[in-house]
Amino acid sequence: MTGYTEKNTAITGIGMSDVSRGATKSALALTVDACLEAIADAGLTRAEIDGIATWPGERADGSGFSAVGCAAVQDALRLKLGWYAGGGEAPGQYGAVFNAIGAISAGLCRNVLIFRTMYEATARKTAFANALLKEGQRQAGPFAWYAPYYTYAASLQQALFFNLYVHNSGITPEQVAQIPINQRRNAGLNPKAVYRTPITLDDYLASPIIATPLRLYDCDVPCDGAVAIIVSRLDVARTLRNPPVRIEAIGSSMQYRNSWTQLDALDTQAQPKVAEMMWSRTDLKPADVDIAQLYDGFTFHTLNWLENFGFCERYGAKDFIEGGRRIALEGELPVNTGGGALSGGRLHAYGAVHEACTQLWGRGGERQVKGDPQVCATSTAGGPLAGAMLLVRD
């Protein structure tokens, strides 16, 4: 299948700063670490980076949610650009990648540096970051509808969707637990993961309920860290250091009501038609996928993606993950092989891209999936945000 412009692009390098629950350097310093590592990994120099993209762009609100934007990186590295963009109104965190694909295809640039910086661990030491509500201030924007109802955090809002999923699917807490248990096991083999001690079913069931049915261990872990990737035009990619990880297909659609209250697919979220779009742009099928790095802001996002990507049927995730064997490193579909955001740290979908490339390039060390994986499905976000990519190593 040809003619889709994402097929003319590839990931050529990756970088990741130290990831921690309290950084010893600034958010910009972490970002520079990740960016320089990615540029060098691709076999490029700063002078050859001619585009930057990020999601959601700099938010100077003290939350640490996005402490660094394009302008700071461009100036820190003194890059000479043909194009740049940072912004949050996009199909989830991968919006930055989709923008880069467009810019490369339009001939505006050839090697785009894409980064995502989180500084939430440090921010939460001084303020209740990620709080949706600010005392003494009237709430504007889409969460205005939630404001008067003691909706203090995304976890509480998302529990609404999770509970409907549980109601409709009949999944049990013992089955959901396989997601965090598997990921913690993988994190134990990942030196960069923030939480590496194995957890058991009893640990999961004992973790505090935040809002039914959501427990603490269903939530990703706020961290300080930065990830960078280089997306290059395919002909350029083929002259560089690593075998290109081609962007075989993307899903970027929004076919639902773009709303945290009126979304017309509450328990499957905005993912089904995004996944459908991705599969419509490739000859590959779910059975061709070797590994999956699925969004895990909350465990039920991962359950949703297993179903919406077609790895199992609707409401079949509970059986698919039963006992955890299928999604383990040795299983038929290893999922979130580096520990994901639940255990590796909330690098907000870019940790997932970094891990995808790590595995596709055979750099996984102790957690390397056997059999030389070549195809990875990866996805981002929940609620009305959803984006998907199918990555294939040349």
Add this chain to the structure above:
Amino acid sequence: MHTPTPPARILPAVDMDTLPYWTGGKNGQLLIHRCGDCAYLVHPPVPFCPACDGRNVAPVPVSGRGRVTTFTINHKPWVPGLPVPYVLALVELEEQADVRLVSNITHCDPAEVTFGMAVEVYFEPVEDLYVPLFRPVERLA
């Protein structure tokens, strides 16, 4: 027994379109925008009807009855004094199921709330606004 005062509800910023929703409770009315041409309810309020392309959309009182689409029982005391557990819910209107309102379900034990439960609106005045809240429809003998 002394009951601590719950934290103040944090109010939404309102504009000309959303003001009726947040103030209709002054007259005991839940005001939802409706298309004057085809009767489609447009929520959140927009001065355009996506069902018939009409521009004749204005707030009207609705029944205030609905059903619980989904809900969650919050257990985490996010701020000091917050009485837990409490129920956060999405309520679909009796008149049109694709109008979903965020609310708390009160006047019952959180454990009694179920999917599809019939609820009715009431209002809590906070500063200059009237926050719509829902409680179980009174079970008539």
